[in-house]
Amino acid sequence: MTIKISAYLVPLCLFMFFAPAKAQTVPVGLLDNSDDYFRRQQLLGKDSSSFMIRPITNAAGTGLNKEVWSNANKKIVLYALPVLLQQQYNTDHPYGMNDGAMIQARGYQTLFSAGIAAKIGPLTIQFRPEYVYAENKDFRTILEAPNSSNIKELNRALINTIDLPERFGNQSYSKLNLGQSSIRLNAGPVSAGLSNENLWWGPGTRNSLLMTNNASGFKHFTLNTARPVKTLLGSFEAQLIGGKLEASGIDPEFTGYRPKPVGWRYISGIVATYQPKWIPGLFLGFDRSFIIYRFQMGNGFDDYFPVFSGITKNSFNVEGGGPDEEDTKTRDQRISLFARYVLPETGAEVYFQYGREDHSKNLRDVITEPEHTRAYIAGFRKLIKLVREDEYIQVGFELTKMESASNQPLRRQGYWYRHSQVRDGYTQQGQVLGAGIGPGSNLQTLEINWVKGWNRIGIRAEHYENNYSLYDADLASTKAQRNPWSDFGLTANYDKAYEKFLFNAQLTYIKSNNYQWVLPENGNENANNLQLRVGILYRW
Secondary structure, three states: HHHHHHHHHHHHHHHHHHHOOOOOEEEOOOOOOHHHHHHHOOOOOOOOOOOOOEEEHHHHOOOOOOEEEEEEOOOEEEEEEEEEEEEEEEEOOOOOOOOOOOOOOOEEEEEEEEEEEEEOEEEEEEEEOOEEEEEEOOOOOHHHHHOHHHHHHHHHHHHHOOOOOOOOOOOOEEEOOOOEEEEEEOOOOEEEEEEOOOOOEOOOOOOOEEOOOOOOOEEEEEEEEEOOOOEEEEEEEEEEEEEEEEEOOOOHHHHHHHOOOOOOEEEEEEEEEEEEOOOEEEEEEEEEEEEEEHHHOOOHHHHHHHHOOEHHHHEEEEEEEEEEOOOHHHEEEEEEEEEEOOOOOOOOEEEEEEEEOOOOOOHHHHHOOOOEEEEEEEEEEEEEOOOOOOOOOEEEEEEEOOOOOOOOOOOOOOOOOOOOOOOOOOOOOOEOOOOOOOOOOEEEEEEEEEEEEEEEEEEEEEEEEEEOOHHHHHOOOOOOOOOOOOEEEEEEEEOOOOOOOEEEEEEEEEEEEHHHHOOOOOOOOOOOEEEEEEEEOOOO
């Protein structure tokens, strides 16, 4: 095992002796339009990174951070980070995703963030805490709705295997956290350090399978490339993390709830991308993660970095036969492969991500049943040039499928993000780390925007199928008996850059059909919700 791991780590460590690098970061989802703006630069041929491993680490060149002091030789530089005020209001029930430390809540909610950064030779320090306040008004939960007893039982089973509260207590919510803070040692194309930042892995824009900014950032060690590493074969980017996931601390009150283990979970993750030299614009990648309760893990290298272990269960077989060794470990893993093809000549891109929630038995299992525990994301975007300079119509579509596969009745499978042994699931402080739509759900998104630089005006239409796997978990159910909960959302976007300010506003109308899975015999209930989001960012 030592030799195997060294083959991965030694080349990366050698980079640490090269010239210093700038490694200030632009937080994932800093403002609702920020990621879209930087990604659009690639469609215009102005950026060569994969944009599939974030946060972006060249913030010094984005115009967002302002140098406020430096010594004569520039060995020490201080920066003022942008000031952000993000607010939202849901009129009827919780709605939203990819909003970081914000929670699922009804009523008014705000996030405030500001900070400073320092570069001291090869060392960079970024202190950007976040404060969140949510009114957290009351609303009717799933278990309070007039559902069938079957739906209630399925929801109880879900809640017992994931830390995903519908409501964060019965009072207002407030929390101060480290936010997008980090301390890093940088050398050449490599950065290593400690961070609390949100991560995004993969090509998706609304969802990604393993890492997004849907939940609050978490404390982690990171070893990553700060820019693409160019070789004779092409360019590479990578990140290796080991971190701490925390529980929400919310215990639901219902008969049959089993208190979850006390203690935090350890997460190990790796992501890497490759841009072949011979096919400009093509990016290939994979990511993988493991979680386990800290009190149940060992202290060996394989316990801290299982992401380097075999990818099939057969690779863990105990000598002489017997059960699979991996099945005896109380840890959960997921893995995905993804690709993105950028065509700057036409201002277009297509992308795809395919993942499995658990180990495959062997290669035959992968080939014969590719749908088992699978989830996938597919999408495209296109810029259409207008007459005026730097003005475009941007069209995009993305499909996320996390509902249980069609072979569920023949071969039982688990939900993404929940687990029978790691019962807090793949969550951080009560929210999913991966796709914001959550376990068993599907999402289709269509966007059309007019864009010019930071400015944007447009609409987004979405169809959100809430946890369709609830029915798949009940083998006796049929499509005729189904009355699923679907949200149809229509959003108007407005973004404006004015002097040192960036302004963002979104107004979304959500029609929730069969809200909370209320069945026909209990009286179908549809809900109407309005969500208003307003963000203001000040660049010093």
